[in-house]
Amino acid sequence: MALSRRRFLLNSAAALAAAGAATLGGRSFPGSHSDDADGLAEIEALGLPVVLSVTDADRGELEVLYGETAIRFTDRALVRRLALATQGNAHGIAS
Amino acid sequence: MASHREAPAISKDPVADNTDTYAFRTPGNTVTLIACYLPVEAPPGGPNFYEFGDEVLYQIHIDNDGDGKPNVSYQFRFTTTNTNPNTFLYNTGPIGSLTDPAWNRRQTYTLKRVVHGPGSSTTTTTLGSGLATPPANIGPRSTPAYESLAAAAVHTLGSTKVFAGQRADAFFVDLGSVFDLGTLRPFQDLHLISVSGLDNDGIDALASANVQALALQVPISALTNGGSVPTDVFAANATIGVWATASRQRVLTIRDGVRTPVGPWEQVSRLGNPLVNEVLIPLARKDEWNADKPEGDSDYAQYVAQPELAGLLPVLYPGVFPNLAGLTATRADLLAILLTGIPAGIIDGFQNFTGTTQADMLRLNVAVPIATGTPNRLGILGGDLAGFPNGRRLEDDVTTIELRAVAGATYPLVDPDFEADGAAGLIEDGTFGNPGRVFLSDFPYIGTPYSGYSVGT
Numbered sequence: 001m002a003l004s005r006r007r008f009l010l011n012s013a014a015a016l017a018a019a020g021a022a023t024l025g026g027r028s029f030p031g032s033h034s035d036d037a038d039g040l041a042e043i044e045a046l047g048l049p050v051v052l053s054v055t056d057a058d059r060g061e062l063e064v065l066y067g068e069t070a071i072r073f074t075d076r077a078l079v080r081r082l083a084l085a086t087q088g089n090a091h092g093i094a095s
Numbered sequence: 096m097a098s099h100r101e102a103p104a105i106s107k108d109p110v111a112d113n114t115d116t117y118a119f120r121t122p123g124n125t126v127t128l129i130a131c132y133l134p135v136e137a138p139p140g141g142p143n144f145y146e147f148g149d150e151v152l153y154q155i156h157i158d159n160d161g162d163g164k165p166n167v168s169y170q171f172r173f174t175t176t177n178t179n180p181n182t183f184l185y186n187t188g189p190i191g192s193l194t195d196p197a198w199n200r201r202q203t204y205t206l207k208r209v210v211h212g213p214g215s216s217t218t219t220t221t222l223g224s225g226l227a228t229p230p231a232n233i234g235p236r237s238t239p240a241y242e243s244l245a246a247a248a249v250h251t252l253g254s255t256k257v258f259a260g261q262r263a264d265a266f267f268v269d270l271g272s273v274f275d276l277g278t279l280r281p282f283q284d285l286h287l288i289s290v291s292g293l294d295n296d297g298i299d300a301l302a303s304a305n306v307q308a309l310a311l312q313v314p315i316s317a318l319t320n321g322g323s324v325p326t327d328v329f330a331a332n333a334t335i336g337v338w339a340t341a342s343r344q345r346v347l348t349i350r351d352g353v354r355t356p357v358g359p360w361e362q363v364s365r366l367g368n369p370l371v372n373e374v375l376i377p378l379a380r381k382d383e384w385n386a387d388k389p390e391g392d393s394d395y396a397q398y399v400a401q402p403e404l405a406g407l408l409p410v411l412y413p414g415v416f417p418n419l420a421g422l423t424a425t426r427a428d429l430l431a432i433l434l435t436g437i438p439a440g441i442i443d444g445f446q447n448f449t450g451t452t453q454a455d456m457l458r459l460n461v462a463v464p465i466a467t468g469t470p471n472r473l474g475i476l477g478g479d480l481a482g483f484p485n486g487r488r489l490e491d492d493v494t495t496i497e498l499r500a501v502a503g504a505t506y507p508l509v510d511p512d513f514e515a516d517g518a519a520g521l522i523e524d525g526t527f528g529n530p531g532r533v534f535l536s537d538f539p540y541i542g543t544p545y546s547g548y549s550v551g552t
Binding site: 048049050051053065066067068069070 | 344345346348350355357358359360
């Protein structure tokens with residue numbers, strides 16, 4: 001199924017929020033609870049764009065950027081899903 | 096070429112490219128700080144005249160405790176608006192004032208002052224917002240009274256004056272010859288590579304170039320450690336370090352023609368002393384240098400201690416620099432001038448030493464009074480203690496000063512037994528006598544920009 005980049009980004013961020021792997025030095029990542037719909041709403045409330053960057057795939061380290069902020073966190077499962085998604089680009093992620 | 100297009104990455108990002116930084120005493124116990132950006136700006140800049148970058152964070156930093164870290168920073172952020180969405184024109188009639196409805200594309204800015212506390216704590220004060228910049232100097236029909244437009248863009252915010260806008264580039268250099276394998280036109284007959292039939296007169300590559308200038312006039316007491324106005328040149332708090340930077344956010348998204356920067360600020364350009372990244376830092380590390388902070392400049396000290404240019408001069412001009420050719424010692428003079436300041440006891444009545452932390456900053460001793468009479472463009476090298484490397488004034492010929500310093504003219508200060516070559520006191524690029532710059536007698540001092548109508552590309 002074709003997946004727009006916008007939806008991919010939102011889904012990734014929501015999955016991140018749902019996974020609850022969202023603390024860095026005690027700081028909670030916005031939307032760090034298990035409800036997918038609330039997570040999406042919080043992400044959208046930040047205002048697009050929110051950019052997710054894998055900074056160290058081997059260690060499962062990511063960075064989410066929004067406004068003038070960057071938050072680092074670790075989530076190996078999310079990194080694996082992102083890796084699968086990038087492979088899926090050859091199979092129909094729309095540009 | 097104080098820092099014009101001096102590094103690979105920033106040469107492709109003109110609006111964030113620091114060109115020159117100036118810091119000098121001005122009347123009323125004030126200091127004027129000027130940071131220029133956007134190199135080799137051609138005056139006929141239409142239809143999209145040169146302006147600051149809305150996506151760039153411009154800063155001027157002051158270190159007053161000698162650790163190479165800012166104690167005070169002034170931040171500039173710009174916003175551009177089009178008042179008339181239906182025209183392709185920058186202006187639809189003569190621009191008679193900064194609020195003239197004929198002026199379509201305008202830029203305003205916010206100025207903030209950041210005081211850096213212990214650790215990473217900061218206190219930020221917005222000094223002004225919605226501050227107007229002047230339009231570009233277009234020509235006699237669009238900007239007929241340009242100097243009054245520019246004067247109206249000088250804002251007084253309490254004890255601080257500020258100006259941001261287009262100005263004439265104060266720097267001068269024979270850019271074309273210097274980077275043609277170190278050719279100094281007045282001496283090209285002595286060059287290793289003989290080329291006949293060439294003129295020996297220097298050509299100032301920036302003779303009619305503009306820049307975007309940020310200018311601040313600030314009370315000395317607002318910058319010094321302890322908030323005093325030192326009158327003793329040898330006082331511990333008499334010297335401040337000054338440098339300017341430009342930063343962009345980490346990621347830029349572009350979607351359907353809309354640009355949105357995201358993430359923390361990343362420094363992409365910096366400038367303290369002129370010509371450091373230009374001619375001392377290797378090409379492979381220039382981008383890295385631009386991203387680094389002055390507090391870490393011991394990592395680059397080797398390039399100051401043993402400058403490549405000092406080794407090239409005797410090769411490029413055979414027989415002209417025999418003493419320089421034999422000078423293999425660490426260049427303690429250059430390390431002092433550029434990275435730590437000159438300690439007491441080296442030059443009578445002067446010091447601008449900020450400590451042992453090696454950091455590239457202009458070092459201005461605010462207790463040294465303003466020069467009386469005509470400033471000597473060779474600054475301290477010419478006996479004028481108010482000039483470079485004591486801060487930097489608009490008229491200081493930093494190219495000649497640094498060429499002569501690298502050529503060994505300043506080494507006797509640290510080793511009286513060294514005799515500098517005669518040529519070290521004479522070399523220049525040929526623009527020494529012909530800058531043709533006109534400065535203002537009052538803030539912002541840096542001259543009126545060249546008109547696009549009057550000057551070709």
